[in-house]
Amino acid sequence: MNILLVYPSRLDSCGRLVKYRQAFLPPLALAILTALTPPPHAVRVVNDLVEEIDFAADVDLVGISIMTSQAERGYRIADRFRKRGVKVVIGGIHASCRPEEARRHASAVVIGEAETTWPKVLVDAETGRLQPYYQADGWADLSRSPGPDFSKFRLDVYASTPFSRFPIMMPVFTTRGCPYGCRFCSVTRFFGSRYRTKPVAQVVAEILSIGAPEYFFVDDNLTCQPEYARELFAALEGLKREGKGIRFFSQVSTRILLHTDLIDRAARAGCSGLFIGIESIEERNLSAMGKTFNRVVDYEELFSRLQGAGISPHPSIIFGFDSDTPAQFGRTFDFLVRTRVGGASFWLLTPLPGTDLFEEMERDGRLLEGQRWSSYDMDHVVFRPRNFTPDDLYQRFWAHCRRFHSWKNTLRRIGFKVAMSRNPLKTAVNQAILGYRFRLAILAGDNPFSCGFGRYLADGEGGQSKSAGLLTETPGRFRTWV
Numbered sequence: 001m002n003i004l005l006v007y008p009s010r011l012d013s014c015g016r017l018v019k020y021r022q023a024f025l026p027p028l029a030l031a032i033l034t035a036l037t038p039p040p041h042a043v044r045v046v047n048d049l050v051e052e053i054d055f056a057a058d059v060d061l062v063g064i065s066i067m068t069s070q071a072e073r074g075y076r077i078a079d080r081f082r083k084r085g086v087k088v089v090i091g092g093i094h095a096s097c098r099p100e101e102a103r104r105h106a107s108a109v110v111i112g113e114a115e116t117t118w119p120k121v122l123v124d125a126e127t128g129r130l131q132p133y134y135q136a137d138g139w140a141d142l143s144r145s146p147g148p149d150f151s152k153f154r155l156d157v158y159a160s161t162p163f164s165r166f167p168i169m170m171p172v173f174t175t176r177g178c179p180y181g182c183r184f185c186s187v188t189r190f191f192g193s194r195y196r197t198k199p200v201a202q203v204v205a206e207i208l209s210i211g212a213p214e215y216f217f218v219d220d221n222l223t224c225q226p227e228y229a230r231e232l233f234a235a236l237e238g239l240k241r242e243g244k245g246i247r248f249f250s251q252v253s254t255r256i257l258l259h260t261d262l263i264d265r266a267a268r269a270g271c272s273g274l275f276i277g278i279e280s281i282e283e284r285n286l287s288a289m290g291k292t293f294n295r296v297v298d299y300e301e302l303f304s305r306l307q308g309a310g311i312s313p314h315p316s317i318i319f320g321f322d323s324d325t326p327a328q329f330g331r332t333f334d335f336l337v338r339t340r341v342g343g344a345s346f347w348l349l350t351p352l353p354g355t356d357l358f359e360e361m362e363r364d365g366r367l368l369e370g371q372r373w374s375s376y377d378m379d380h381v382v383f384r385p386r387n388f389t390p391d392d393l394y395q396r397f398w399a400h401c402r403r404f405h406s407w408k409n410t411l412r413r414i415g416f417k418v419a420m421s422r423n424p425l426k427t428a429v430n431q432a433i434l435g436y437r438f439r440l441a442i443l444a445g446d447n448p449f450s451c452g453f454g455r456y457l458a459d460g461e462g463g464q465s466k467s468a469g470l471l472t473e474t475p476g477r478f479r480t481w482v
């Protein structure tokens with residue numbers, strides 16, 4: 001079969017298609033699907049964020065992976081192919097949480113992980129016996145999960161560092177699952193509460209096969225199982241001794257402080273930065289979200305230890321919790337400056353389908369009516385906050401983002417990173433380029449970590465772009481909940 005795998009973009013508040021000049025990371029889910037699709041099937045991969053979809057292409061099957069903010073665009077793509085009689089299969093976290101909704105736009109819906117479902121989908125599609133739903137049978141055995149195959153990707157559409165033929169980072173994963181089940185997060189429901197690990201030798205082989213210098217381990221918590229993390233870091237350190245060392249970025253929880261040796265081991269293995277879901281500097285918010293293992297009192301020590309080891313802490317912070325007040329923005333900004341963090345991500349609290357928070361807000365009538373799934377991107381307000389109007393929260397959030405990414409603070413943050421770098425010149429150049437791009441993205445009302453750089457709007461149907469230019473929407477000029 002000719003198979004087209006699509007990573008959909010999303011729509012703006014007026015239903016127009018959002019596109020980017022460069023994407024941030026190649027979508028790992030499609031690289032895994034590619035690896036799960038054996039010859040003689042022919043696979044093509046399209047990242048709708050930055051590439052055009054050929055709706056007239058000669059394809060037998062279209063596979064679309066969606067998270068909630070991509071759902072509307074994904075459904076439009078599916079509808080257009082199905083109109084031509086092409087079979088469409090939709091999967092991903094959103095489709096797994098709302099399979100009946102996805103089924104209205106798809107020939108079949110995959111619920112759960114692809115490793116245990118996609119091979120059967122291929123057989124059934126080829127023999128004309130596609131079933132409406134494919135429910136994963138338990139959780140995938142990661143030792144049998146194939147390494148990501150990026151051979152069908154156009155890597156030139158991703159942001160890269162100067163003189164590199166690879167994107168800034170190539171995504172890989174080593175573990176799945178999370179035992180904590182925080183109320184705003186769907187990871188535990190989608191990937192299970194049991195922490196599963198991929199054999200370290202397999203991870204190393206995947207890295208060597210990809211051959212890039214920088215990676216993003218997209219694991220939700222790379223160090224959840226300390227023994228596994230030690231083994232992984234030792235193997236990566238071994239690669240370094242052989243002259244095949246890599247640099248990597250990943251995500252950990254604050255519990256890494258319970259095993260501080262992991263910080264030094266990660267640094268020796270090539271870790272340059274760690275994304276940490278601190279979520280809030282207000283204990284009551286953490287408690288309300290069931291993330292009680294985060295202790296605000298530990299944050300400074302954690303950041304300081306990471307910085308001492310040469311790892312840049314990258315806290316991820318959410319605004320809009322019920323205990324947040326307008327003062328929270330200023331307090332958070334001061335905290336980030338005081339702790340000398342080189343970068344941070346900010347999000348608006350979003351009750352994503354598949355989470356306890358969504359069910360609770362739906363039950364309590366707090367979800368704003370008339371919201372599109374595209375607005376569930378963590379950059380928009382889709383519920384009634386406790387201590388703000390939706391508009392007020394939205395405006396304050398983006399004002400905070402602009403302040404954090406102001407030229408003055410960007411220069412200050414570059415200084416923090418350069419001060420702890422082993423290669424100050426390279427760090428200064430790369431961070432200056434990134435800082436500039438992040439600043440432009442934020443000014444355009446866009447979160448660069450979500451999608452990419454250089455946003456513009458297309459016609460919403462995947463045709464040629466009608467408008468190009470960076471600043472097509474600004475946070476101050478529209479309100480998505482109207």
Ligand code: SF4
Binds near residue numbers: 181186277
């Ligand atoms: S927020 Fe992090 S710790 Fe909490 S459930 Fe999600 S992945 Fe696990």
